[in-house]
Amino acid sequence: MRSTVDTLNPEQSTEYISLPVLTASESSPYPLGQELESPSFPAAGLSSIGDLSKDIENETFNLDGANKPLGLAQVYEGDQPGEYASTERVQQFKLYKRRWAGLSIILMLDVINSMNAFWFTAIASESAERFNVTQTKINWFVNICSLCSLVTFPLVPVACHKYLPRKLCVVAAIVTIVASWIRYAACVAPAFTAEADRHKGWGLVLFSQMLYGLVGPLSLAIGSKYSELWFDVKERTAATMLLSIGAPLGTAIAQIIAPIVCTTADDIPFSVLVMGAISSLTVLSFIIPSQPPIPPTFSASVPPISFVETSRLYFADVKVPFLPLSDKPSTITKRERIDLWLLTFVFGTLTATITAVTSEVNSIFVPYGYSSSAAGNIAAIVAAGLVGAFISAPIIDRYLMGWMCTIAKVFTTIIAFANLGFLFAVKPDNVIGIVALFCLMGGGAFSLLAIGLELGAEVTRQPDTSSSAFYWVSxxxxxxxxxxxxxxxxxxxxxxxxxxxxxxxxxxxxxFVAMGLVYFIRGNQSRSAADNEKLLASKRPNIDSAVVAASARPEDEEKGRKGPSFLRLRSLFKGKA
Known part of the structure; x- marks a missing residue:
């Protein structure tokens, strides 16, 4: 017999691939006939690939664990005892069109949160005049967001272990709407409109900025997790890129819109009203899909490690919840931890420098004779880097997946030298040179965001953990x-x-410090290796087995659409086919 690729439902065009899977041996701590406590196969109790045939001789397994997100499968014994292929089963992978709706809404939520956080930076002088405070106090509108996000980012992995991305986005949307109208009240309430009392309104606006800082990470740090949950290997980088650009894109949009709707200090209430109306669009977060009924990849079906293990990722050898088919170690190694530290520092440094330059754009250009509106438009040019990111992400996904670390080094070098050129370009009447350098900085930064987040997920195998750590440092x-x-x-x-x-x-x-460090990153893509090795193993010519796929039950498909669980596995038992 030969390994086959079956279509489980003839009426659908989705194909399901026959994949070899490691199964529990007789020495496994999970007795035959009992459900596995984890939907992944633990390192302990599993034989090596070479000895696996001895463990399963004359045995047939039928796997099923309630609510375990690994897809439906039925496993049948090969023709001859001891055949390696008798460990095969069919795992179902499927992509859903509604994944793009959820991605669009999360992107919108990130953009709006960033616009709220940086709304006053492009109109710093008008805001200072309105609230009777210094520009340094206006800068604290951004500072307080950064400080409050330091509290939330470490909690995102904990929340992701318990809740799906949809629930986190709903919480972020509700708080964003409330904070927006609190800020509007600070501008129009009678207690804050008198000339002598306007500085009190500054305090209430600062409180609303604190709320933005607390909930912003909920939607920002789940981008890598959502892309892993809904997208396959050929789309993951592009999806992560789209979700990672929300914050810088929102900053750029704020730099454009805020000076247009606010030309004097008296226009501040109207500009805040406009931002409040835009923030109300976050109510669409309620229609974000929860999770796919059938996962798009094997890694999407693997549950996260415990929070205790997550907290040790940077300091100790942590066992990962799944193994590649080869003899690779089942732990995050010392070399990978070094990469993780370097990635964290480089990501945090480059993100912080780009964000700081964008937030200080008014202070950088106004002394050289540029107006606040012109300075805001120059900062918005960073968004032109979206073109480069849109072009690079699909190419990396389809043709350069194995070169992500090298590409990161190239983009980091571009950003470093663009910053050096920008130092000499900031002078009167040099708009063309400044715009060209901002395009280079934006293109490198937007592309590098997605690559950095994906490399972190590859090293840790935990996208929510690595992205939260990266954003916390940034x-x-x-x-x-x-x-x-x-x-x-x-x-x-x-x-x-x-x-x-x-x-x-x-x-x-x-x-330049970040550029120097990035060349020491090795960047092994362990997560993609696990997915690709399973796919390649299903095409090995020495496979000789009968693999029959089990169709998804309608009730499981419906449950998955509503969000409570993936498909179930069959219970583990011993017997003849």
């Missing part, structure tokens, strides 16, 4: 960078007064 570094840049601002005696040349030198140094 928020911390953003807070530090913005305050250092403020401290390095020139005084009134400088030429021009209050210029930020020293601040830009600091940015250049940070990006």
């Amino acid at each position: 928020s911390l570094f953003t807070f530090v960078c913005i305050n250092i840049m403020d401290a390095l601002r020139a005084g009134p005696e400088a030429n021009p007064p209050y210029n930020m040349k020293n601040s830009l030198i600091f940015e250049v140094v940070m990006t």
